[in-house]
Amino acid sequence: MKPRADGFAFRVLCTDGAARRSVLRTPHGDVDLPTFMPVGTQGSVKALAPDEVASTGARIVLGNTYHLWLRPGEDVVARHGGLHGFTKWPHAMLTDSGGFQAFSLNTREKLVRPSEDGFRFKSHLDGSPRFLSPEIAVQVQAKIGADIQMQLDVCPPGDSPRDVVEAAVKQTTRWAKRAVATPRGRQQALFGIVQGACFEDLRLAHAAELAELPFDGLALGGFSVGEPKDKMFATIEAVAPKLDAERPRYLMGVGTPEDLLACVGFGVDMFDCVLPTRNARNGQALTRDGKIIIKNSKHASDDSPLDASCTCACCAAGYSRAYLRHLYLAGEILVLRLLSLHNLHFYGELMAGARAAIEAGNYAAFARAALDRMKRESDTVEPASPQ
Numbered sequence: 001m002k003p004r005a006d007g008f009a010f011r012v013l014c015t016d017g018a019a020r021r022s023v024l025r026t027p028h029g030d031v032d033l034p035t036f037m038p039v040g041t042q043g044s045v046k047a048l049a050p051d052e053v054a055s056t057g058a059r060i061v062l063g064n065t066y067h068l069w070l071r072p073g074e075d076v077v078a079r080h081g082g083l084h085g086f087t088k089w090p091h092a093m094l095t096d097s098g099g100f101q102a103f104s105l106n107t108r109e110k111l112v113r114p115s116e117d118g119f120r121f122k123s124h125l126d127g128s129p130r131f132l133s134p135e136i137a138v139q140v141q142a143k144i145g146a147d148i149q150m151q152l153d154v155c156p157p158g159d160s161p162r163d164v165v166e167a168a169v170k171q172t173t174r175w176a177k178r179a180v181a182t183p184r185g186r187q188q189a190l191f192g193i194v195q196g197a198c199f200e201d202l203r204l205a206h207a208a209e210l211a212e213l214p215f216d217g218l219a220l221g222g223f224s225v226g227e228p229k230d231k232m233f234a235t236i237e238a239v240a241p242k243l244d245a246e247r248p249r250y251l252m253g254v255g256t257p258e259d260l261l262a263c264v265g266f267g268v269d270m271f272d273c274v275l276p277t278r279n280a281r282n283g284q285a286l287t288r289d290g291k292i293i294i295k296n297s298k299h300a301s302d303d304s305p306l307d308a309s310c311t312c313a314c315c316a317a318g319y320s321r322a323y324l325r326h327l328y329l330a331g332e333i334l335v336l337r338l339l340s341l342h343n344l345h346f347y348g349e350l351m352a353g354a355r356a357a358i359e360a361g362n363y364a365a366f367a368r369a370a371l372d373r374m375k376r377e378s379d380t381v382e383p384a385s386p387q
Contacts, residue, residue, distance in 0.1 A: 005189040005216055008147070010248050014359055018241040018267035021358040024248055026092040026147040027187045028084065029059060033248065034264045034354055036255065036347045037062045037094060037272040043077075043087045045344075046277050047337045050089045055313065056341065057348030059091045062272045065141055066098035070123050070130075074143035082145025093146035094272075096252070097137040100155050114154065116171070134178040142184045150219065151179040153193040158227030165197045169206045180213050189216035191250060194239070197222055198231045203239040211244045218243050219250040220268075233262055241267040257286060257350060257374060261367040264354050276347050280339035283328050286346045288370070290378030292321070294339070297382060299325045312345035314338040
């Protein structure tokens with residue numbers, strides 16, 4: 001492996017077309033790639049304890065700099081041993097820069113003013129004025145102490161005109177240079193973020209610019225922000241394989257099972273998304289045979305587990321669909337935990353299967369078969385009962 005930040009290295013083990021089987025070494029252990037990172041926005045993957053998250057196969061989780069900075073504050077996190085000590089998660093961690101949340105959570109109320117220096121905004125918690133610059137983003141993430149931190153970037157909406165996207169790309173590059181010049185933790189890696197919306201030429205040019213900077217990895221940001229999915233896939237397929245082959249490739253915030261299978265085939269190594277845990281809290285289970293909407297009446301007397309071939313704690317214990325439906329309709333918290341465990345386990349097994357298929361040289365067939373099977377039996381939302 002080629003060492004970069006202390007304790008950090010990356011090595012591609014084999015490829016199958018553009019798909020890559022690789023290993024990311026961090027100070028908190030190796031991460032097999034491609035992988036999915038569960039989202040722990042507030043320092044917790046919602047409803048689950050760290051050992052439960054690890055039981056799904058996850059060896060890296062994502063924390064949200066914006067939320068942790070505002071509450072409880074980076075100094076509190078630092079005093080408790082950084083995010084690893086604070087949360088008791090023993091494996092690798094990545095934190096985003098906080099810029100997307102600073103902008104998106106405040107735009108509706110016009111509480112944010114982006115400038116060349118950074119974002120000026122008001123806290124969504126108490127209205128206090130805040131300022132986030134490329135340097136502050138690095139400094140805050142250094143105190144939070146995750147293994148990988150992200151640069152501050154500018155993410156325009158997916159339907160933005162070309163001139164707006166060009167300006168965002170140029171500003172992200174300027175901020176990238178400021179980020180790499182800012183001291184950070186000795187054992188922290190820093191990833192750059194490629195922007196450019198669905199303009200392939202802008203994406204490729206920006207990727208080439210960022211490849212000249214000493215980033216430890218490169219991410220594709222600014223997808224799944226309103227653009228049509230076919231355009232998103234076409235752009236990722238064109239750009240991802242051309243990112244520096246000696247650095248990990250991370251696709252930010254994109255994460256349906258179909259997205260993951262397609263984009264692994266395009267050469268992406270790392271993913272994150274709130275979908276598996278958010279959908280679980282809304283009563284949706286993801287299985288090899290499609291999605292299950294647990295409140296649907298068809299499950300009222302169903303003794304079968306969510307997925308008979310699944311080894312997650314929910315399915316292995318034999319909890320029936322009927323019981324899970326009862327818990328959901330009764331408002332019992334247990335069902336949110338069980339569905340969250342199941343969905344993250346499903347994602348973990350999907351990525352493990354992808355890694356094995358790349359090693360065997362049959363990734364395209366694996367992805368096609370997995371997608372076909374997921375279309376078999378998906379629930380649809382039942383119409384509301386008449387009052």
